[in-house]
Amino acid sequence: MIDLVITPLFYLALLGLLLIFIMALLSPLETLNWWAGWNHEADKEIVLTSPPDQTRTEKATHYAVYLTAIGGISAADISSRERHFLNDLQEQLPHLVIIHDVFPFSVTNNPLNGERQLSWLWQKIHNSRMKKSGLILSGLIFVRNLLQVAVSGDPRYGPMYNVGVAKEIGESLLRQGYVPGSGIPISVMGWSGGGQIAIGTARYLHEAFEAPIYVISIGGVMADDPGILYVEHLYHLNGTKDKFPKVGEILYPGRWPFLKYTAWNQAKRNGKMSVIVPGPMVHTGRHDYFDHKATLPNGQSYLDKTVEIISGIISDIDNSE
Amino acid sequence: MYDFDLNSLGSIISALFHVIGGVLQLDPEVYRVVMAHPYGTRFAVFILFLAGLSSTLGQSVVLFANRVKLRRFLFSLVMFAISVVVSAFLWAIAIWLLVNWLTSNTWLLIDVWTGVALSYAPLVFGFLILLPYLGRIIDDILRVWVLLAMLTGSLAFYPENLGGVVLAGILGWVSLYLLSSLPLWVRVQEWYWRFSTGTKKQTSTQDLVEEYVSEIHEAANEMRGDTAVSGEDEA
Numbered sequence: 001m002i003d004l005v006i007t008p009l010f011y012l013a014l015l016g017l018l019l020i021f022i023m024a025l026l027s028p029l030e031t032l033n034w035w036a037g038w039n040h041e042a043d044k045e046i047v048l049t050s051p052p053d054q055t056r057t058e059k060a061t062h063y064a065v066y067l068t069a070i071g072g073i074s075a076a077d078i079s080s081r082e083r084h085f086l087n088d089l090q091e092q093l094p095h096l097v098i099i100h101d102v103f104p105f106s107v108t109n110n111p112l113n114g115e116r117q118l119s120w121l122w123q124k125i126h127n128s129r130m131k132k133s134g135l136i137l138s139g140l141i142f143v144r145n146l147l148q149v150a151v152s153g154d155p156r157y158g159p160m161y162n163v164g165v166a167k168e169i170g171e172s173l174l175r176q177g178y179v180p181g182s183g184i185p186i187s188v189m190g191w192s193g194g195g196q197i198a199i200g201t202a203r204y205l206h207e208a209f210e211a212p213i214y215v216i217s218i219g220g221v222m223a224d225d226p227g228i229l230y231v232e233h234l235y236h237l238n239g240t241k242d243k244f245p246k247v248g249e250i251l252y253p254g255r256w257p258f259l260k261y262t263a264w265n266q267a268k269r270n271g272k273m274s275v276i277v278p279g280p281m282v283h284t285g286r287h288d289y290f291d292h293k294a295t296l297p298n299g300q301s302y303l304d305k306t307v308e309i310i311s312g313i314i315s316d317i318d319n320s321e
Numbered sequence: 322m323y324d325f326d327l328n329s330l331g332s333i334i335s336a337l338f339h340v341i342g343g344v345l346q347l348d349p350e351v352y353r354v355v356m357a358h359p360y361g362t363r364f365a366v367f368i369l370f371l372a373g374l375s376s377t378l379g380q381s382v383v384l385f386a387n388r389v390k391l392r393r394f395l396f397s398l399v400m401f402a403i404s405v406v407v408s409a410f411l412w413a414i415a416i417w418l419l420v421n422w423l424t425s426n427t428w429l430l431i432d433v434w435t436g437v438a439l440s441y442a443p444l445v446f447g448f449l450i451l452l453p454y455l456g457r458i459i460d461d462i463l464r465v466w467v468l469l470a471m472l473t474g475s476l477a478f479y480p481e482n483l484g485g486v487v488l489a490g491i492l493g494w495v496s497l498y499l500l501s502s503l504p505l506w507v508r509v510q511e512w513y514w515r516f517s518t519g520t521k522k523q524t525s526t527q528d529l530v531e532e533y534v535s536e537i538h539e540a541a542n543e544m545r546g547d548t549a550v551s552g553e554d555e556a
Binding site: 024025027028032033035036037038147150151153154155156157159160163166167170174180181204207208209210251 | 382384385386388389390391394448449451452453454455456457526527530531533534535537538541542544
């Protein structure tokens with residue numbers, strides 16, 4: 001009787017592992033294919049799909065790019081909690097231009113439900129997740145995006161992946177009227193795996209736009225990416241109940257404190273990092289950084305606390321520039 | 322005992338699994354069995370070629386980074402697999418010369434060549450180097466495994482003077498390393514790269530990415546110029 005249950009479960013687990021292994025093996029191919037131009041020549045031209053919004057950007061003192069976490073399937077489908085966060089931040093800082101149309105887990109900003117062969121499958125998984133019926137399958141979205149974070153953090157693939165995402169961010173910045181060489185600060189905000197992509201793209205955004213780049217990590221899981229050396233300052237928000245950022249600290253030797261001469265530890269020594277503890281936030285779900293129902297002992301919601309900290313950081317940067 | 326019958330395709334595939342498994346388990350017996358077979362050397366070189374193909378695939382990021390076209394990519398995989406076979410052969414010659422010089426024993430080149438070729442068997446898993454994050458660790462593990470397999474092969478034939486054989490192996494590797502630093506050898510490698518990939522030269526990923534960033538930088542600056550000019554026109 002036990003065998004009747006355990007044996008199928010064992011084979012199911014084995015099948016799951018095999019699927020993850022194949023996904024892992026194929027995960028760098030999207031980046032490599034794009035870079036090698038096998039499908040089409042790597043597009044070097046910067047393309048504007050709409051003219052820069054001059055009226056809005058004349059007053060801009062700061063640009064912020066928001067990169068979602070590994071649960072997302074596209075930049076357009078971010079959760080309502082994240083939208084609340086971005087709206088509240090915009091209300092706090094009217095002169096801030098917020099960009100959130102870049103999907104950080106695709107080198108060409110191609111959403112999982114965009115122009116790709118398995119888009120129907122990702123859309124189906126996403127839909128079932130919305131109805132709460134496909135929570136197990138939705139793990140595939142996490143795995144797929146997590147593997148792209150690993151691609152970004154791998155020194156062999158990372159430069160190609162990160163420059164591709166940086167180009168997409170750059171195009172979005174230009175669409176929003178960013179003037180290269182103007183010196184207007186750019187803050188890249190990354191939640192969870194978005195934190196690694198933020199660090200990875202920093203170098204190329206800095207070089208392409210001659211801009212000061214700041215990274216605001218919201219429970220970011222970050223590798224030992226050399227892009228950290230091009231970041232003016234990294235602000236890392238880490239809730240006391242969020243253990244996920246530890247994964248990056250453990251898995252990437254460049255972040256081990258006793259290896260003094262790595263890019264990460266060099267940046268740390270130079271005082272380019274601040275860890276901010278906003279409260280007892282968890283990584284994702286209820287009681288995370290964007291929860292507007294959970295409150296701190298002083299009655300402030302977790303969402304309001306996150307907005308307060310990040311708007312404070314951006315205001316401080318603006319005052320110091 | 323190893324199933325080592327090479328009379329049909331099925332038995333060849335079965336022998337492949339057995340022999341590769343034996344090398345992975347660092348079993349000296351597998352070396353004796355393969356070397357005793359009349360087609361053992363050819364079989365070992367076939368495994369070496371497969372290992373070369375697999376490890377080249379694992380390290381193919383350099384081909385992608387240099388934007389090698391798809392057909393050339395496939396051709397390059399075969400060419401670089403052949404280069405793995407050639408460098409293993411040179412290593413075998415170096416070990417053979419040094420063993421016969423450093424020790425009292427007289428080894429046949431064909432036995433050393435079979436042993437060295439067989440020892441590359443762990444690299445049939447070289448395609449795993451493609452894996453993000455884990456790939457680089459796997460690369461190191463496989464290389465150590467090849468060295469351990471080489472040691473096992475030596476144990477199978479010359480357990481009495483293992484120190485001398487190991488020394489010969491290390492010196493053989495050092496002499497190949499020195500050979501690869503010679504300007505003539507570097508020129509040969511550059512030619513081989515051009516011939517295999519159809520690209521002018523091998524450039525590092527970071528340099529290629531930096532070139533790409535400067536192109537984005539120029540394009541962004543041109544756009545700034547265009548915007549300024551159109552703004553003036555409107556004024």
